[in-house]
Amino acid sequence: MPQTLSSTSMFTPCGFSPHLHTSKEGEQGGLIFQDGNLTSASLDALIQHLIPTTDYYPEKAYIFTFLLSSRLFIEPHELLSRVCHKCIEQQRLDDPVLDKARIRKFGPKILQLLTEWTETFPYDFQEERMIVHLKDMIHRIAPCDEAYWKKMNQLLQALNQKLATLSHGQEGIVKISTAVSDKLVAFKTKPPSIQREILSVCSDPYTLAQQLTHVELERLSHIGPEEFVQAFVHKDPLDGTKTCFSEQKKTSNLEAYVKWFNRLCYLVATEICMPAKKKQRAQVIEFFIDVARECFNIGNFNSLMAIISGMNMSPVSRLKKTWSKVKTAKFFILEHQMDPTGNFYNYRTALRGAAHRSLTAHSNREKIVIPFFSLLIKDIYFLNEGCANRLPNGHVNFEKFLELAKQVGEFITWKQVECPFEQDPNIIHYLHTAPIFTEDGLYLASYESESPENQTEKDRWKSLRSTILGKT
Numbered sequence: 482m483p484q485t486l487s488s489t490s491m492f493t494p495c496g497f498s499p500h501l502h503t504s505k506e507g508e509q510g511g512l513i514f515q516d517g518n519l520t521s522a523s524l525d526a527l528i529q530h531l532i533p534t535t536d537y538y539p540e541k542a543y544i545f546t547f548l549l550s551s552r553l554f555i556e557p558h559e560l561l562s563r564v565c566h567k568c569i570e571q572q573r574l575d576d577p578v579l580d581k582a583r584i585r586k587f588g589p590k591i592l593q594l595l596t597e598w599t600e601t602f603p604y605d606f607q608e609e610r611m612i613v614h615l616k617d618m619i620h621r622i623a624p625c626d627e628a629y630w631k632k633m634n635q636l637l638q639a640l641n642q643k644l645a646t647l648s649h650g651q652e653g654i655v656k657i658s659t660a661v662s663d664k665l666v667a668f669k670t671k672p673p674s675i676q677r678e679i680l681s682v683c684s685d686p687y688t689l690a691q692q693l694t695h696v697e698l699e700r701l702s703h704i705g706p707e708e709f710v711q712a713f714v715h716k717d718p719l720d721g722t723k724t725c726f727s728e729q730k731k732t733s734n735l736e737a738y739v740k741w742f743n744r745l746c747y748l749v750a751t752e753i754c755m756p757a758k759k760k761q762r763a764q765v766i767e768f769f770i771d772v773a774r775e776c777f778n779i780g781n782f783n784s785l786m787a788i789i790s791g792m793n794m795s796p797v798s799r800l801k802k803t804w805s806k807v808k809t810a811k812f813f814i815l816e817h818q819m820d821p822t823g824n825f826y827n828y829r830t831a832l833r834g835a836a837h838r839s840l841t842a843h844s845n846r847e848k849i850v851i852p853f854f855s856l857l858i859k860d861i862y863f864l865n866e867g868c869a870n871r872l873p874n875g876h877v878n879f880e881k882f883l884e885l886a887k888q889v890g891e892f893i894t895w896k897q898v899e900c901p902f903e904q905d906p907n908i909i910h911y912l913h914t915a916p917i918f919t920e921d922g923l924y925l926a927s928y929e930s931e932s933p934e935n936q937t938e939k940d941r942w943k944s945l946r947s948t949i950l951g952k953t
Contacts, residue, residue, distance in 0.1 A: 513876065518883070519543070521876040524554055532567050533590035535583055542886070544597055545706075549889060550882035552710055553870055557602070558610040564594075565618045574621040584625040591618060592632050599640045601893075603647065604705045604731070606640055647703055679752045679765070682911045686771035691902035692909055693745075693776060693784040697851045700738050701896040706889050708735040712858070713865045738854060742787050747917040749791025753800075754918065754926035762930065763806035766792065770812045777815065780835040780849040782828065789819055796920075796927035803931065825856060836891070845901040852892065861888060925949055 511526030512519055522530070531539055531547055551560055569575055572587050595615055598605070605611055619633040683689045712732045749769055756762045769788050776785040791797065792812070798804075818827050835850045842848040868881040918926060928942040 518880075520880040521872055521878055523875065524551075524877055527551070527877055527879070528560065528563055529567065531594070532564055532571070533587065533594055534571065535586035535590075538590050538593065541597070544594065545601060545890060546879075546882050546886035548598060548602055549706055549710055549886050550877075550879075552707060554877065557605040558608055558614070561598075561611055561614045565614050568618065569621065579625055581625040584622050588622045588626060588629055591622065592629065592636070595619075596636055599636060600643075602705060602707055603640060603643045604707065607644060612637075678755060679748075679911070679915070680768060683905070683908045684768075686768055687775050688905065689772045689908065690775035690779060690781065690784070692905055692912065693772070694779055694781045694849065694851065695900050695902060695904050696741070696909060696912060697781055697783055698849075698896070698898065698900045700734075700741055701851065703734040704738060704896065705734065706893050708732045709858075709861050709889050709892075710885070713862060735858075739858075742783060742854060744917065745784065745787035745912070746791040746794070747923075748912070748915060749788050750794045750797050750923050751915075751917045751926075753792065753797050753803075754923055754930060757930070759803050759806060759930070762800065762803040766797075766803065766807045766812075770807075770815070773815050774811055777818065777831070779846070780838070781851045782819075782832065782835075782853045783851050785815065786819055786853045786855075789815060794920075794923065796923035799927060799934075800931050819853070825853075828853060828856070836895075839895070839898075845899050848898045849901075850895040850898075852895070857888070857892065861885065864888070921945055922949065 510529070512522040512530060514520065527547055528551075531544065533539065548557075548560075551557075555563075568587075568591060572584060573580065574584075595618070599615075606615070615636075616633070619629055619636075623629040623633070679689070683692070708731065712735060753762055753765050753769070756765060769792060773785050773788040776782070776788065793816075818831055819825070820827055832850070832852060839848045839850050864881070864885060869878055870881070872878050924941065925945040928938065928945070933939040933942045
């Protein structure tokens with residue numbers, strides 16, 4: 482049913498690597514290790530572990546994990562401020578005369594950290610305070626090497642370009658039509674030429690599956706990794722003053738993607754319930770079954786699940802005479818693949834297969850992995866709710882955030898794939914703007930197609946005809 486609600490070098494060839502190894506066990510610089518992996522630490526110790534020195538640079542996996550999860554405890558601009566302040570203290574950047582030899586060793590490392598931050602979490606730098614801290618840091622080290630000015634300009638240029646691309650892309654995405662057209666039910670008694678339906682726009686299921694993949698990858702590309710964390714921000718128990726991101730959750734791209742899933746569910750159901758003739762409705766069902774099967778073959782599990790959900794909505798599933806004309810074997814196979822039994826065991830097996838194919842891919846088509854998004858959100862939600870952010874001693878539960886980073890990091894790799902299929906603007910425009918029924922509109926269209934079977938349905942039909950069509 483409908484749902485409610487780049488720095489690729491930091492990922493190993495087999496996905497995100499959660500292991501941050503150290504040669505020692507126990508405590509090291511305020512960091513607690515177990516079996517060679519960082520498991521917990523105070524927030525201050527974790528911030529210190531992020532800060533490069535003349536002879537130290539944090540592992541890429543650590544940088545990603547901490548920048549992703551730290552926003553549960555401290556806002557990005559506060560974190561960057563503390564990082565810069567500690568760098569100024571430790572590298573004595575306030576001294577009247579700078580130690581140029583020392584700063585030439587430190588400079589490339591702090592520039593690399595800032596570069597990774599801007600590449601992986603560019604949305605953080607939409608805030609002016611972030612840019613101010615970044616520029617101040619580079620201005621302090623630049624007198625020691627002219628190359629730092631050039632590097633800063635390159636970094637800011639790349640950041641501005643990335644933010645502009647993301648912003649332009651968001652504006653360029655066809656806005657999802659929120660208009661519903663329940664009165665289109667009246668068209669069921671009029672000539673077919675009055676209405677426009679999916680088969681008149683695209684009659685080839687393979688093409689539609691490819692265009693759905695275009696939409697999915699385009700929308701995924703705008704979701705920042707931090708949105709997965711910000712969606713579940715709670716008040717930090719050690720900070721009695723505020724919740725991080727209390728003004729806004731900053732999850733607009735994630736929420737827009739869930740809305741797209743819901744729209745696709747209702748679009749599928751609308752397209753099936755609209756035709757006046759049983760034979761046409763059966764043809765549309767079989768068409769969407771073929772589209773769903775091709776989505777499965779491509780690795781587009783989100784569109785696949787939306788199509789199945791649309792076909793399983795009650796106004797569609799009650800059309801027994803229509804379904805009797807459908808060859809349902811292929812549909813049952815797809816339903817089996819997305820069966821929620823065993824915590825979606827079959828789907829998770831198929832997802833692992835697609836992920837493995839992606840790792841050994843020789844083409845962009847083989848790299849495509851578009852997960853069933855609402856289940857990914859649910860997994861992350863239960864990971865977040867099932868484990869405390871802090872341990873009883875006040876330490877940050879870093880072991881939890883390693884698992885979070887593993888899940889989000891895998892997703893980040895998948896969303897960076899370029900769509901290999903040629904785009905068809907007409908089909909994509911239709912997918913976003915074609916009128917859809919509300920749930921009431923779907924029931925009315927369903928009853929108009931196949932008469933109510935019991936008194937409850939008859940009463941509802943009469944009520945819907947009155948409220949939607951103004952008929953008695």
